[in-house]
Amino acid sequence: FEADLAKAHAARSAAELVQSGMIVGLGSGSTAGLLVKRLGERVAEEGLEFVGVPTSVSTAELARELNIPLRDVDDVPAVDLNIDGADEVDPEYRMIKGRGGALLREKLVACVASRRVTIVSPEKVVPRLGIDSPVPVEVSRLGYRHIEQRLRTLGARTSLRRGPDGAPFVTDGGNLIIDCGFSPLADPDTLEAGLKSVVGVFETGLFLGLCDVLVVGRPDGAEQIVT
Numbered sequence: 001f002e003a004d005l006a007k008a009h010a011a012r013s014a015a016e017l018v019q020s021g022m023i024v025g026l027g028s029g030s031t032a033g034l035l036v037k038r039l040g041e042r043v044a045e046e047g048l049e050f051v052g053v054p055t056s057v058s059t060a061e062l063a064r065e066l067n068i069p070l071r072d073v074d075d076v077p078a079v080d081l082n083i084d085g086a087d088e089v090d091p092e093y094r095m096i097k098g099r100g101g102a103l104l105r106e107k108l109v110a111c112v113a114s115r116r117v118t119i120v121s122p123e124k125v126v127p128r129l130g131i132d133s134p135v136p137v138e139v140s141r142l143g144y145r146h147i148e149q150r151l152r153t154l155g156a157r158t159s160l161r162r163g164p165d166g167a168p169f170v171t172d173g174g175n176l177i178i179d180c181g182f183s184p185l186a187d188p189d190t191l192e193a194g195l196k197s198v199v200g201v202f203e204t205g206l207f208l209g210l211c212d213v214l215v216v217g218r219p220d221g222a223e224q225i226v227t
């Protein structure tokens with residue numbers, strides 16, 4: 001319960017950063033969902049006017065229900081502010097994301113944003129990446145068995161992500177996700193380069209240099225850290 005309260009405080013704190021006229025990347029996951037809901041309240045109560053750029057089908061559906069005008073990332077010149085959650089954040093503000101399966105579009109939108117805000121509850125802040133969370137890797141459906149083998153040669157303990165029905169999980173983009181466990185995860189930058197060098201890997205859940213403001217929620221409020 002306390003984590004949910006902390007998530008809500010982080011989301012509400014970040015929502016205040018949105019000003020009328022902005023183009024705002026809307027993240028995916030439960031914390032980002034609370035952000036979208038808070039922005040919907042501000043649209044209804046204050047007449048806030050901004051354009052949302054969703055990072056997943058589920059975020060787009062939620063935002064549409066709340067009358068938030070949306071554009072695809074390819075239909076906007078740039079994104080002023082991106083607000084998204086994270087699975088883990090280390091002391092250098094490097095992140096693991098992708099537990100929700102939206103990492104490719106999340107990373108694309110984050111990369112075109114001028115300012116990236118990460119909203120988390122305290123348990124996401126970790127001393128070192130990869131101790132508890134695997135690194136999700138989005139891969140081509142074609143050849144995925146061979147890609148999985150190649151990832152194993154990089155030291156990954158691999159697991160093809162499956163849906164509740166046991167079938168391979170398919171991302172919004174039609175790709176598969178191989179969750180890669182590394183313990184320990186030595187150097188995130190080196191690992192990111194190694195993963196991306198595997199033919200058929202589209203993107204990884206290592207978000208490096210993509211956190212300009214970290215908002216850590218607590219049961220009684222939120223702290224904004226400019227990185």
Ligand code: DER
Nearest residue numbers: 029030031085086087098100
């Ligand atoms: O999947 C994702 O990248 C989400 O943003 C995830 O990292 C955070 O989801 P949560 O807010 O539901 O914990």
